[in-house]
Amino acid sequence: MKDIMTIVMRLTVSCLLAATVIGLTFIFTSNAKKHNEHVKEQQVMYELLGYKAGMTVPASVSMHELYRYIISGQGKQSIAYLVPAGHDGEGGFYYVNIDLDGRVLGTEKVELSEAEALEAETRNRAVAGTAGTGFDVRFADQTIIVTDNGKRIAYLLSGRFPGFKTFISVMLxxxxxxxxxxxxxxxHEEDPGLGAEIEQDYFKNQFMGKPFEVLKKIGVVKEPLPDEYRAALEGKVGQDEIMKIREKYQDKDIYALTGATISSRSVSNGVKAIVRKFAYRVGILDKVLKEQQLDVPF
Known part of the structure; x- marks a missing residue:
């Protein structure tokens, strides 16, 4: 009996030690994965802003996170934003609740640091607590507003839409x-050699430089991509020549990938929808921020 108890105790201790090791390994690898994903995302953001690998980002350039939520309850629905507060964005956040007609339902200061806001669970709890009981809170999306010396210079936003096979995720x-x-x-999970070509420069760079008036009605044409345009899209000519060629084609629709018109149209329609909706929402939010005289860093 004594030997059995000893064996049981040893097995129990071994299991506890194994569970501890596995748990710690999961925590460290999970944190490392999150860190790597964040670094990769940051790299993509800076490259989209024109800061290629090795380039120094000016200290005057800042990124400010803007979070959008869907608030439902008591027979109505509204849109709530967590907006950075303070001239430097370090004064917590404002909770700005807007109905579907663009009218302000309420604004409230939320004591939440930028680091805390990056943690989804912490941020969601703060929003739910501010929304109050009886309301369902659902995170919608995140936008980054880029400023240079406080002046708005760019928006970074991600989106997701149906492709030919599954969903396609993009950052704009x-x-x-x-x-x-x-x-x-x-x-994406588009077919290799066909729809998967959406990730190639000669396709995705066709969107670059197109103004809003073109983007909001952009379509796809089933015509061969002109050689000069492809060379510019792939950076195979000088910068001055690239700018001239881009200007020539900036009002044109997107040239479809050969044999992958559906994938091409999916990206075109997806980008068009993201940009149009975003422009509409930002217009309403900016109007509210101005009316409410809220101190924000952008």
Missing amino acids: ALDPRFGMLGMEILE
């Missing part, structure tokens, strides 16, 4: 007038 960089600074394909 827009200028203050919602023209396209750049686009990156983050994730």
Whole structure:
């Protein structure tokens, strides 16, 4: 009996030690994965803004997170934003609740640091607590507003839409007038050699430089991509020549990928929808911020 108890105790201790090791390994690898994903995302953001690998980002350039939530309850629905507060964005956040007609339902200061806001669970609890009981809170999306010496110079936003097979995830960089600074394909499962070509420069760079008036009605044409345009899109000519060629084609629709018109149209329609909706929402939010005289860093 004594030997059995000894064996049981040893097995129990071994299991506890193994569970501890596995748990710690999961925590460290999970944190490392999150860190790597964050670093990769940061790299994509800076490249979309024109800061290639090795370039120094000016100290005057700042990024400010803007979070959007869907608030439902008591027979109505509204949109709530967590907006950075203070001239430098370090004064916590404002909770700005707007109904679907663009009217302000309320604003409230939320004591939440930037680091705390990056943690989804902490941020969601803060929003739920501010919204009050009886309301369902659902995170919608996050936008980064880029400033240089406090002046708005770009928006960074991610989006997701149906592709030919599954969903396509993108990140867009827009200028203050919602023209396209750049686009990156983050994730997709399109067919190799066909729809998967959406991640190639000769396709995705067609969106770059197009103004909002073109983007909001952009379509796809089933015509061969002109050789001069492809050379410019792939950076195979000088910068001056690239700018001239881009200007020539900036009002044109997107040239479809050969044999992958559906994937091409999916990206075109997806980007168009993201940009149009974003421009509409920012217009309403800016109007509210001005009316409420809220001190924000952008």
